[in-house]
Amino acid sequence: MAKYFANIYDTVNTLWKGMRITWRHMINIKRDNVTLQYPEERWPQPERNIGFEHADYNVIRSRLHVDIDDCIGCLKCERACPVDCIKIDTIKAPNRGEDIPEIKHTGTTSNDTRKALVVSRFTIDLSECCYCNLCVYPCPEECIFMVGGPNNAKHNIDYEFSEFDRNDLIYQFAKSITKEQKESLQPPKPKVEA
Amino acid sequence: MTVDMLMDWFATLGDFPVLAFILAVVISGIPLFLVMALNAMVAVYVERKVSAFMMDRIGPMGQGPGLHAGKWGLLQTVADAIKLLVKEDTVPESSDKILFKMAPFIIFIGAFLGLAAVPFSQTLQVVDFNVGVFYIIAVGSIGVIGIVMAGWASNNKWSLYGAMRSAAQIISYEIPAGLSIIVPIMMAGTLNLQELIHYQSGTVWGILPNWIIFNNPFSFIAFFIFFISAIAETNRTPFDIPEAESELVAGWMTEYSGFRWAIFFLSEYANMLIVSGLAVAGFLGGWRSPIPGLFDSGAWGLFWFMGKIASLIFVMMWVRWTFPRLRVDQLMHVCWKVFIPIAMINIFGVGIWKLIFG
Numbered sequence: 001m002a003k004y005f006a007n008i009y010d011t012v013n014t015l016w017k018g019m020r021i022t023w024r025h026m027i028n029i030k031r032d033n034v035t036l037q038y039p040e041e042r043w044p045q046p047e048r049n050i051g052f053e054h055a056d057y058n059v060i061r062s063r064l065h066v067d068i069d070d071c072i073g074c075l076k077c078e079r080a081c082p083v084d085c086i087k088i089d090t091i092k093a094p095n096r097g098e099d100i101p102e103i104k105h106t107g108t109t110s111n112d113t114r115k116a117l118v119v120s121r122f123t124i125d126l127s128e129c130c131y132c133n134l135c136v137y138p139c140p141e142e143c144i145f146m147v148g149g150p151n152n153a154k155h156n157i158d159y160e161f162s163e164f165d166r167n168d169l170i171y172q173f174a175k176s177i178t179k180e181q182k183e184s185l186q187p188p189k190p191k192v193e194a
Numbered sequence: 195m196t197v198d199m200l201m202d203w204f205a206t207l208g209d210f211p212v213l214a215f216i217l218a219v220v221i222s223g224i225p226l227f228l229v230m231a232l233n234a235m236v237a238v239y240v241e242r243k244v245s246a247f248m249m250d251r252i253g254p255m256g257q258g259p260g261l262h263a264g265k266w267g268l269l270q271t272v273a274d275a276i277k278l279l280v281k282e283d284t285v286p287e288s289s290d291k292i293l294f295k296m297a298p299f300i301i302f303i304g305a306f307l308g309l310a311a312v313p314f315s316q317t318l319q320v321v322d323f324n325v326g327v328f329y330i331i332a333v334g335s336i337g338v339i340g341i342v343m344a345g346w347a348s349n350n351k352w353s354l355y356g357a358m359r360s361a362a363q364i365i366s367y368e369i370p371a372g373l374s375i376i377v378p379i380m381m382a383g384t385l386n387l388q389e390l391i392h393y394q395s396g397t398v399w400g401i402l403p404n405w406i407i408f409n410n411p412f413s414f415i416a417f418f419i420f421f422i423s424a425i426a427e428t429n430r431t432p433f434d435i436p437e438a439e440s441e442l443v444a445g446w447m448t449e450y451s452g453f454r455w456a457i458f459f460l461s462e463y464a465n466m467l468i469v470s471g472l473a474v475a476g477f478l479g480g481w482r483s484p485i486p487g488l489f490d491s492g493a494w495g496l497f498w499f500m501g502k503i504a505s506l507i508f509v510m511m512w513v514r515w516t517f518p519r520l521r522v523d524q525l526m527h528v529c530w531k532v533f534i535p536i537a538m539i540n541i542f543g544v545g546i547w548k549l550i551f552g
Contacts (some may be wrong), residue, residue, distance in 0.1 A: 008532065015517070022248040022516040029247040037255060 042159070061131040062148045064124050065155045066173040070109040071145035073117035077135035077144050083130035086135060089121035091185045100185075103177050109141050120182055122174040127166060199324070222320045226309050235271045241511050242270065248515045278459075281452035284351060288447065293347035297340045298450070298457040304336035305464035305511035313387045315481045315495035326387035327379060330472050331372055334427065337465065341436070343447040344458075356445025360436030364427050365527060370533035371423035377416040377544050378406040378476040391480030395467045403486045410551075411534040412543035416463040417477040419533050419540070420507070424469035426525075428462065431514035435522055470506040471499075478502050 023030060036043065070121055073090035093100070097107040097114030105118050148157025163169055200221060204214035239254075243266075246253030254267030285294055308330050310320040323329050338361055345357020379385060380391035398404040407417045426433035437445030447458050476481055479502075481495030489498075520528070 026247040032250045
């Protein structure tokens with residue numbers, strides 16, 4: 001009989017204990033909340049420590065970036081790409097090495113190479129990119145690179161590059177150029193007479 | 195607003211007894227249905243939020259007009275309701291189709307009839323029975339028929355198990371619930387819910403309001419037995435072995451979908467409202483204010499009654515998101531070996547108390 005009442009006392013006691021725990025969690029929700037409302041809130045960017053010095057490590061396979069002012073449109077990266085995710089269109093510049101202010105084209109690269117071509121399109125489809133880094137090596141001007149790591153000075157590492165629309169993963173690096181501007185750069189095609 | 199009042203009023207307008215009766219029932223039935231639907235809407239939202247907060251989550255957010263424009267997920271239940279209404283209504287090929295279709299409505303009728311006798315305030319009560327307590331307990335048992343019907347008609351082992359468990363559980367727990375509600379009935383000497391509430395006016399022990407729960411130690415224990423049995427009767431979580439997700443998929447609701455399932459859901463939440471209403475009327479002073487004599491009249495009655503019901507429903511949610519499910523044998527142990535003996539002692543004790551202290 002004593003055990004019967006001891007059991008009842010035990011039950012009431014432990015029930016109360018459990019309810020106090022959930023109550024505490026409920027009123028401290030502001031402090032203890034673990035849910036992150038993702039698109040509106042994001043975690044802070046974590047400190048990267050991969051076990052090497054950032055600057056010494058060869059490459060961090062993060063995301064490709066192009067310094068379009070240095071690009072001479074040689075198409076070496078496009079040919080190197082094993083999945084063909086880089087697409088480049090070029091137009092012959094009217095005068096080699098001269099700036100064209102209307103389309104913000106700079107005539108010379110930071111290595112003092114005089115550009116012969118205007119890059120009218122430079123897209124990298126990062127949904128296709130396999131982060132192999134093969135496009136980086138052939139670049140004569142070192143203008144295409146993976147962000148972060150040794151290139152951190154040139155471009156910070158991206159926290160993430162997720163988009164709402166898949167089409168937004170196609171990054172356009174060339175400066176915007178209208179159709180009319182494009183046509184004005186191209187010399188009129190000579191009419192072929194039959 | 196009782197049906198009788200309406201019928202008396204119709205009688206002064208002309209002599210059409212049958213039409214007057216139908217009109218009175220419809221006029222008082224529609225607000226009841228609205229109360230039921232509104233209760234389910236609010237309770238589902240609160241339940242989601244309470245459960246989330248207790249688990250350190252934040253629950254539904256957004257869902258406003260436009261993808262992320264809403265505030266605190268206030269329209270979540272509306273979205274749920276629309277989803278349930280447009281869902282496909284499936285009836286299993288090998289089920290007993292008539293019983294399958296009838297079961298939700300029988301459960302709904304049980305909940306709806308019970309709601310009719312709940313005294314929302316001094317005047318807001320659809321039917322003021324002189325056997326109100328007995329009526330609510332009796333009508334509450336109709337739901338079991340619907341549950342067993344649903345389980346049997348589904349022709350599904352999980353449904354049948356769930357229905358059998360439900361029948362065993364609800365019928366068992368009606369006994370301690372009934373024995374505990376006898377305590378206020380003995381003290382007030384009436385089965386009428388309004389008179390029961392009228393009995394609980396004034397103060398007791400100096401400062402406490404004269405609610406039956408505070409009147410003597412036996413009624414204090416009786417309240418808890420009644421409340422726990424009420425949770426068991428509404429099939430809520432520490433006692434949800436009839437629908438035990440981890441064992442029986444969804445118990446007797448397994449084969450239901452869409453609107454029929456929504457009716458089960460509605461009835462479940464309405465049952466919560468009814469048992470809380472009975473507990474409030476029987477033990478917690480009904481529509482009386484917690485400070486005797488202050489804000490104790492008119493529309494305040496509705497406020498106090500709904501407030502007390504809301505806090506009891508909140509406690510039900512609190513219990514649900516705290517405790518794990520009981521085993522079947524533990525469930526029966528609690529009912530037959532603990533609650534019923536204590537409830538019997540309570541009745542005896544209250545009898546002695548009444549003899550000695552009046």
